[in-house]
Each structure stands twice: as C-alpha cells, then as structure tokens.
Amino acid sequence: MLTYTLLALAGLVAILMRLLSIGRRPKNYPPGPPTLPLIGNIHQMPLRDAHLQFEKWAREYGPIYSLILGTKTLIVLSSGKAVKDLLDKKSGIYSHRQEMYIGQTLCSGDLRLLMMGYGPRWRTFRKMVHGLLNVSAAKSYVPYQMLENKQMLYEMLNQPDLFLESIRRYSNALTTTMVFGWRTPTYEDDKMKQLFDGFADFADLNQTGTAALIDFFPWLRQLPDFLSPAQKKAKGLHKHEKALYLSHWLRAKDEFQKGLIQPCFCVGMAEAQKADGFSDDQAAYISGTLLEAGSDTTSSTLYAFVQAMLLFPEVQRKAQKELDRVIGLDRMPTIDDEPNLQYVRACMKETLRWMPTTILGAVPHAVTQDDTYRGYFIPQGAGIMNNVWAIHMDPERHQSPRTFDPERYINDYQSLADAAANPDSTKRDQFTFGAGRRICPGIHVAERSLFLGMSRMLWAFDIEPQVDEQGNKVLPDPDRLTQGFVCMPEKFPAVIRPRSSVRAEKVVKEWEDAQRECLDPETKQWRQAPAKSGMASKV
Numbered sequence: 001m002l003t004y005t006l007l008a009l010a011g012l013v014a015i016l017m018r019l020l021s022i023g024r025r026p027k028n029y030p031p032g033p034p035t036l037p038l039i040g041n042i043h044q045m046p047l048r049d050a051h052l053q054f055e056k057w058a059r060e061y062g063p064i065y066s067l068i069l070g071t072k073t074l075i076v077l078s079s080g081k082a083v084k085d086l087l088d089k090k091s092g093i094y095s096h097r098q099e100m101y102i103g104q105t106l107c108s109g110d111l112r113l114l115m116m117g118y119g120p121r122w123r124t125f126r127k128m129v130h131g132l133l134n135v136s137a138a139k140s141y142v143p144y145q146m147l148e149n150k151q152m153l154y155e156m157l158n159q160p161d162l163f164l165e166s167i168r169r170y171s172n173a174l175t176t177t178m179v180f181g182w183r184t185p186t187y188e189d190d191k192m193k194q195l196f197d198g199f200a201d202f203a204d205l206n207q208t209g210t211a212a213l214i215d216f217f218p219w220l221r222q223l224p225d226f227l228s229p230a231q232k233k234a235k236g237l238h239k240h241e242k243a244l245y246l247s248h249w250l251r252a253k254d255e256f257q258k259g260l261i262q263p264c265f266c267v268g269m270a271e272a273q274k275a276d277g278f279s280d281d282q283a284a285y286i287s288g289t290l291l292e293a294g295s296d297t298t299s300s301t302l303y304a305f306v307q308a309m310l311l312f313p314e315v316q317r318k319a320q321k322e323l324d325r326v327i328g329l330d331r332m333p334t335i336d337d338e339p340n341l342q343y344v345r346a347c348m349k350e351t352l353r354w355m356p357t358t359i360l361g362a363v364p365h366a367v368t369q370d371d372t373y374r375g376y377f378i379p380q381g382a383g384i385m386n387n388v389w390a391i392h393m394d395p396e397r398h399q400s401p402r403t404f405d406p407e408r409y410i411n412d413y414q415s416l417a418d419a420a421a422n423p424d425s426t427k428r429d430q431f432t433f434g435a436g437r438r439i440c441p442g443i444h445v446a447e448r449s450l451f452l453g454m455s456r457m458l459w460a461f462d463i464e465p466q467v468d469e470q471g472n473k474v475l476p477d478p479d480r481l482t483q484g485f486v487c488m489p490e491k492f493p494a495v496i497r498p499r500s501s502v503r504a505e506k507v508v509k510e511w512e513d514a515q516r517e518c519l520d521p522e523t524k525q526w527r528q529a530p531a532k533s534g535m536a537s538k539v
C-alpha cells in the first residue's frame with residue numbers, strides 16, 4: 001500500500017515538475033526577457049507594433065535571443081550575420097515551419113505553401129513555383145508588367161486620390177495574369193475584392209491571441225467550436241476560400257484543356273497534375289495562395305515608396321533628374337533601363353529597407369534538429385525569426401536608419417536575388433524577402449514590378465503633400481503602420497500631379513495604344529499571348 005502511495009506521489013511530483021518547467025528558459029538557451037511559470041514570455045507579446053518590441057529586445061539581448069511561449073521556443077535573429085550563418089548556411093536544417101494550427105491546418109487544409117512544413121510536399125510545390133517565378137520566367141512576364149503599369153499611370157492621372165487602389169490593382173492584376181492567365185481590369189472587380197477580403201480575414205484571424213495560444217497550448221484544440229470562436233471562424237474561412245480558389249483553378253484547367261489559356265502558372269500545374277495526379281484541392285490552394293503572396297507585398301512596398309517620396313522630396317527630385325537625363329521626354333522607362341538608372345534602383349532597395357513590408361520575416365522558420373550557435377543551444381522544433389526590422393534599423397549597419405537615403409545603395413549593382421545570395425552578410429542589401437531555402441521565390445518578379453512601378457511613377461508625376469486650410473503641409477507619420485504578416489503605412493493623402501502636359505498626354509496615349517494592341521475591347525483580357533503575337537514590343 002505504502003509503495004503504491006509513494007509511487008503515486010512520485011508520479012505527481014514528476015508531473016508537477018514537468019508543468020513547472022513549462023515556461024522556464026533553460027540556462028544554455030540564448031538570453032531573453034524573464035519568464036513566468038507555464039506561460040514563459042506570452043504575457044509580454046505585444047498585440048500591436050510587435051516589431052518595435054522585438055527591436056527593443058534585440059538591443060537589450062543581442063543578435064540572438066529567445067522567447068519562451070508556453071510549450072514552444074522562438075529564437076530571434078537580429079543581425080545579418082546570424083541570419084546568414086543559420087538560415088542561409090545551415091538551410092538544410094533551418095527551413096521547416098512550426099505547426100500553425102489555425103493558420104495552416106484549419107484555415108488552409110495544410111496546403112498553404114508559405115506555412116507548409118519542410119517535407120516532400122513542400123519540395124514538389126516549391127519546385128513548381130520556382131518554375132513559374134525563376135529569373136527567366138520572370139523576364140517573360142515583363143509585357144504583363146508593362147501593360148498593367150500603363151493602366152496604373154492612366155488611373156493615377158484620372159483619379160489621383162485613389163492612388164492606393166491603382167497600385168493595388170496593378171500588383172493584383174499582374175499576379176492573377178501570371179498565375180491564372182486572366183487580369184483584374186478594375187479595382188471594383190469582384191474577384192479581386194473577394195481575394196483582398198479573404199487575405200484580410202486570414203491576417204485578422206492569425207493575429208488574434210487565440211491563434212497563438214492554441215499553438216502554445218495544443219490541448220485547447222479539443223474545445224468544441226462554441227467555446228472556441230476562432231476555430232469556428234477558421235473552418236468557415238477555409239470553406240469559403242477553398243470554393244473561391246477551386247473555381248479559379250477549375251476555370252484555368254478548363255481553358256488549358258480547350259487551348260485557350262494564356263501562358264501562366266496553371267499551364268505548368270495542369271501538366272504536372274496529369275503526370276503526378278495531385279488533387280484539384282491541392283492545385284487550387286497552391287495557385288490561389290500565390291496570389292496572396294504576390295499581391296499585398298508588392299503593393300505595400302509601392303505604397304511605402306509614395307510615402308517616402310512625400311517625406312523626402314530631395315530624393316524625389318534627384319531620381320527625376322536621373323530619369324530626365326537617361327530617358328528624357330519622348331518615352332517612358334522600361335526594364336531594360338534598369339542598369340542605367342542606378343539612383344532609382346537605389347530608391348527601390350532603400351524602400352525595401354526603410355519600410356520592409358514583411359517586417360518580422362512573414363512566418364518564422366523552424367529548425368529540424370538540435371543545434372548550437374555562439375555557445376547557445378537551439379532546440380529542435382524551435383521557431384526561428386528573421387527580425388527584419390531590427391536588422392534594417394540597426395544604426396551600426398545603416399547610419400540614421402529612419403532617414404530615407406538611397407545613397408546607401410548607390411554602388412550596389414547586385415540584383416535583389418544576387419544580394420540575398422552574397423556570402424558576405426554585410427553586402428546584403430536588405431532582408432525583406434526572407435532567407436535560405438524558404439527565400440521568397442517571387443523576388444525576380446517583384447524586382448521588376450517595383451522598378452517599373454517606381455521609375456514610371458516618377459517619370460510621369462510629382463508626388464506632393466496635401467495642404468490644409470491653414471496652408472500647412474499634411475505629412476504622414478512613417479512610423480504608423482498597419483498590422484499583420486504583411487504591413488504597410490497607414491492610409492495617407494498625397495497629391496499626384498503630372499509633371500507636364502506632354503507627360504500626361506504620353507500616359508494617355510501609351511495606355512490607349514496598349515489597350516488597342518493587346519486587349520479584347522469587351523473582356524479587357526489579353527487577346528493573345530504576348531510572346532506569340534509579338535505584342536511584347538507594343539507594351
């Protein structure tokens with residue numbers, strides 16, 4: 001009897017010890033803020049502007065620190081060297097994702113590439129996505145980018161107050177054309193609205209403390225839906241999203257079978273489906289979530305660029321001077337001008353540094369085996385955060401980091417992808433596209449969309465602050481950002497004015513010509529593939 005009691009007591013003590021160890025930071029882990037039993041640092045996790053707190057901890061605890069979040073560990077990398085040493089150089093073990101029950105399992109049926117674990121399914125889909133987005137594929141989309149950009153300029157001329165909508169339509173139309181072969185001709189397009197609403201719901205849901213709590217304490221998943229509204233909402237979102245993505249995919253597949261589809265990702269996907277036999281649900285999610293990865297990121301960066309031009313007018317003048325010298329009045333810049341517009345390129349790099357839309361690296365990586373770095377132990381399964389904001393705002397890396405200063409990059413001729421691959425971490429321009437094997441596969445496309453968007457905007461327009469009734473300039477606060485995986489400046493007003501009537505006429509003529517040459521007048525869709533028809537030269 002006594003033996004049983006002693007055994008039961010020992011069991012109880014072991015359980016208690018185990019419980020009390022939850023939330024504690026083992027001694028050999030990277031340092032971090034003090035923890036509380038069971039919850040660790042959960043109570044200190046900021047609900048808004050998390051990047052500022054993560055930056056503050058970086059200044060306090062150094063380039064590698066740890067947060068204990070219930071049963072999970074998050075290792076935060078806050079120097080270029082730490083990101084290079086771990087996420088890049090040891091990418092064989094640092095490319096996994098932690099389980100995200102709400103975001104990946106409930107909302108996405110485990111099919112969102114961005115959140116997928118580092119396994120055979122991720123490899124198959126990543127390979128396909130790479131086929132769509134590699135550097136030579138990216139070149140083939142330039143006609144799409146040129147055309148959509150011309151519509152963006154035309155809209156900015158005619159409805160300048162809606163410049164955010166025009167920027168969003170530009171990046172969304174590009175992505176839908178690359179992925180599905182159809183464009184979104186207006187901002188009011190229902191398909192586009194549904195997409196953006198879906199992205200917003202997804203971001204909201206994943207930012208709730210509940211989503212995080214369910215990951216930190218997995219037993220909470222057993223709660224019935226009526227006690228866990230976040231889980232209920234996630235299931236509803238998945239149902240809705242799946243139906244939307246499936247309808248896009250099935251339409252693309254049908255057009256592929258009839259030989260009517262434009263060159264796009266779904267062509268490769270339909271061919272691969274025949275060979276590999278994956279399901280329509282899988283194909284729908286892979287293609288659908290590409291839209292999410294490509295749309296918001298590009299438009300948020302362009303929006304930040306407009307804000308930088310408002311706040312740093314001397315930079316705007318300098319970039320326009322370069323455009324006037326290299327391009328002149330008779331034509332607009334094209335992608336081929338990129339090597340000769342080094343100051344505009346530097347503006348693009350500086351925008352990605354100054355306002356990194358994926359401010360905390362989008363989604364943390366995870367490590368698949370125990371490791372050590374700088375004498376610290378990094379446990380298998382820990383999340384690994386690329387603390388982009390802290391790296392970009394480190395005054396030792398970038399002097400006066402809140403000043404928008406393209407001169408930082410004036411001698412940097414690397415493409416964004418080459419800079420990311422540079423073995424010397426001090427030569428990397430910025431960390432906004434992530435790192436290692438999970439680095440953004442859209443980087444080549446994004447570079448072209450951003451360069452074209454920025455160079456043509458400044459070729460055509462002056463970007464100036466609004467003036468209030470008292471004659472004061474209305475200037476936005478660059479530190480007020482929206483919240484989410486992908487963030488951008490909070491909405492701000494700006495006056496977008498053509499630089500001259502000649503330039504305004506050119507904007508109108510270019511768009512009218514491009515429409516006539518390339519688009520079906522009724523559907524506003526491409527009449528023919530640009531490469532097949534030689535239309536590439538017309539846009």
Ligand code: HEM
Nearest residue numbers: 113114293294297298358362432433434435438440442446
């Ligand atoms: C300014 C534009 C963009 C930025 C800043 C950006 C940033 C990022 C970041 C930070 C990641 C996560 C990287 C990591 O885990 O280390 C990512 C992943 C991804 N991006 Fe982008 N992105 C941009 C544009 C695009 C475009 C245009 C596309 C495609 C059309 C795209 C497709 C993807 C995909 C599919 C992933 C998931 C990759 C994976 O998990 O393996 N992105 N992006």
